[in-house]
Amino acid sequence: MEKTIIVSNRLPIEIKFENNSVQFNQSVGGLATGLSALHPKDNNIWVGWLGIPEENVPTDELKDEALERVISHDYIPVSLTQQEIVDYYEGFSNRIIWPLFHYFTQYAAFSKKKWHIYQQVNKKFADEILEYADDGDTVWVHDYHLMLVPKLLREKKKKLHIGCFLHIPFPSFEVFRTLPCREAILEGLLGCDLLGFHTLDYQQHFLESVSQLLDAEIKCNDVIFQGKVTRVQVYPMGIDAKKFQEEAQFQMKSSKKKLPLREELENYKKENPNVKYILSIDRMDYTKGIENRIRAFEYFLKYNPWMIGQVRLLMVAVPSRTNVQQYQKLKRDIDELVGRVNSKYATLGWSPIQYFYRSFPFESLIELYTSCDIALITPIRDGMNLVAKEYVMARTGGTGVLILSEMTGAAKELAEALLINPTSYQQISDALTQALEMPEAEQEKRLQRMQERLLKYNVNHWAQEFISDLQQTANRETRIEPLLLNETAYDTFRKKYRQSEKRLFLLDYDGTLVGFKDTPSQAAPDEELLGLIEELSRDEKNNVYLVSGRDRTSLQTWFDKYRIHLIAEHGAYSKRCFDEWCSHPNLNDDWMQSVLPLMEKLTDRTPGSFVEQKKHSLAWHYRKADTELGNAKAKELLKMLNNWIPTLGISLLNGNKVVEVTNGHINKGIAIQEVIHQGNFDFILAMGDDHTDEMMFDKLPTQAISVKVGMDTRTLAKYAVKDFREARKVLEYFIKKDLNKVNVKEKIAALNP
DSSP states (O other): OOOEEEEEEEOSEEEEEETTEEEEEEOOOHHHHHTTTTSSSTTOEEEEEOSSOGGGOOOHHHHHHHHHHHHHTTEEEEOOOHHHIIIIIIIIIIIIIHHHHTTOGGGOOOOHHHHHHHHHHHHHHHHHHHTTOOTTOEEEEESGGGTTHHHHHHHHOTTOEEEEEOOSOOOOHHHHTTOTTHHHHHHHHTTSSEEEESSHHHHHHHHHHHHHHSOOEEETTEEEETTEEEEEEEOOOOOOHHHHHHHHHHHHHOOSOOOHHHHHHHHHHHHSTTOEEEEEEEESOGGGOHHHHHHHHHHHHHHOGGGTTTEEEEEEEEOOOTTSHHHHHHHHHHHHHHHHHHHHHOBTTBOSEEEEOSOOOHHHHHHHHHHOSEEEEOOSSBSOOHHHHHHHHHOTTSOOEEEEETTBGGGGTOTTSEEEOTTOHHHHHHHHHHHHHOOHHHHHHHHHHHHHHHHHTOHHHHHHHHHHHHHHHHHSSOSOOOEEOOHHHHHHHHHHHHHOSSEEEEEOOBTTTBOOOSSGGGOOOOHHHHHHHHHHHHSTTEEEEEEOSSOHHHHHHHHTTSSOEEEEGGGTEEEOTTSOOEEOTTOOOTTHHHHHHHHHHHHHHSTTOEEEEOSSEEEEEOTTSOHHHHHHHHHHHHHHHHTTHHHHTEEEEEETTEEEEEETTOOHHHHHHHHHHHHOOSEEEEEEOSHHHHHHHHTSOTTSEEEEEOSSSOOSOSEEESSHHHHHHHHHHHTOSOGGGSOHHHHHHHHOO
16 A cells, blocks of 8 residues: 655654653644644654654663654654764754755855765665655655755655655755755755745745756756656645634633733733733744844834833744854843843833743743734744744734734735835834734734635645645656666667668767767767777678768768768768768758847857857857856747748757757758668667757657667657766677677666666
8 A cells, every 4th residue: 555654854753761761742843733634644654853862762671662652653763873963963954054045154164074974864864764665655855954865765766756845945046056065955856756845936946056057957847857857846834724723712712710921911911001012933043033123123112212111022032953053142142132122221110022032832822922912023034934824823803913024935925914124124113113003904804814815725735735746746757768778678689789680870979979068179089989980880781870960071070981971960961981972952041141140149148158150050059158048048049040930941959058050851850761761771779869869769660779868858769878978888789799798787787887
């Protein structure tokens, strides 16, 4: 039976060892709530760290008891040592990724050692998952601690349905590019079928980074990379809206003795009926903008002195990462700042800020939400911020105003809040004034709209939508399906080759037999390739054709002394070995006078690009240009030229970092048709790497062997190899002197290292 495996850094449970016994408590966090519909269910499991180092378990007996209890609830613990926690969790995840992804680059000091441990722990998680994962299972990986896990899973089990959700922001390319291990992070995330973010901004930042840093193809929200497709979508995370609403209603109606905090707040309000409470609640974190918020409140009091004694900021800062130096300094700075503001503005019986450095249980949080007239939530950067949503749902009395930073993911959904720039004291001060003066009817109208939205798009909707989309995405045809060369395929090749009497090799050049260079003039064949061509053409049964977009002069200079045939400029010219060049009978170059000025103009606007003018074709190369700019300008060029196809009679070839324009009657498919029809070949092998070669694959007879070189796009070819080096190895196998002595397994290992 197929199952779902949830993976997060921490399991949604807390284990404590007290009085020689195991204390087991369920977490009430947002993620645990959101995934409650998936776990426990059927044979679904949850993989994660228990929250305590291996060394801190008192005895083996207690360890066994804890494991037994955890596993009985379908949780699979990943054991981490104290050093792994220091380097992977506190070090790399929270001292490098966290500040960098939140734009606090000054705090992100890359460490090679911590990166190495991060890789090790991600592998440890992947290995644990693979112990339980079967083909067809769904694996949902969560957050920035485990960004390498999707790729590690994909490498071992290709038929898993893998999803990943990043709960923090994804930064802009200019920030992300400063991370030394940036490509490895992107490749790790692209191991999944579906990748989710809270907002469109984060999604677009990720796609831009992929476009700039990886040789991947992006189509809409799909990233095609190394033979598979990853869909990148937006899923704003919700809360258990009904739970907050019902608890608030229960507390308002309940006749039981009030909890101490609520009683204190209500007593203060009775004595000071005109005082308005402003709630500030966050983890103690530099991303939350707590210092700016206090200074903005001080600014508000300074320029609105008549509000002294009339408003009070109830500020809750939940302890977080207390052993990290930046957080220790932040705590000291905030303590001093609160003390300074209170000493400056306090009056008899009133202080401007009531400060709590502690966490609160669920019931007390609801008390805070229902007792405070305004919520002031102003992070400098926040992936979502669920506190804002919780406050809105707890305001069942119909009034209350949310002031929210526009830098939070929640701001995209809570447009009825008063949205502010968290760095602007003036905007925060103005928003406080607006909130304090807002009529109750307007408060009710704004709250109702937000509450209706949050009830509909709650945390269960978020989880179910993601899983549903993941299963649909994983089941569609997202991977290219040519077969990687394996032992069976090679045996078939070898048998056909040895039994054949007349063989045809159709070989592209750039990207297939040689790697790409910055300019075409740098791509002359090396000694290894020339030796391979000479050996292959020496057998009189072999008819070798180089089918290239190259100009005829270069091809003739490089290969004229070998017994091979040349097809240049995508079929504009052809040359049988040792003969003269023949041109295509339907050549017409009148279109060049229209297309060349357009390409030259585009070159002026795209540094690093250039136009290659051949006898009967024009190629605009942008391999050396900025990736994003080059891709954008290539799309612009193709769009314009597409409109000219009917009038100019041209053909467009969208190659690898090149847009080539030829006569409409010329392409590689047309060029090889006459060769195939006249040859009566009993063995055909064609190899190519880009769109122009797909036209060749399309014209091959069904019995031909077609090989795609490269793994980054869909193809008509039956087989695939990784790059030009592996393509050369394929050809080498056909020219071995004694095929019977060649170890097939060694060949396959070489083809697929």
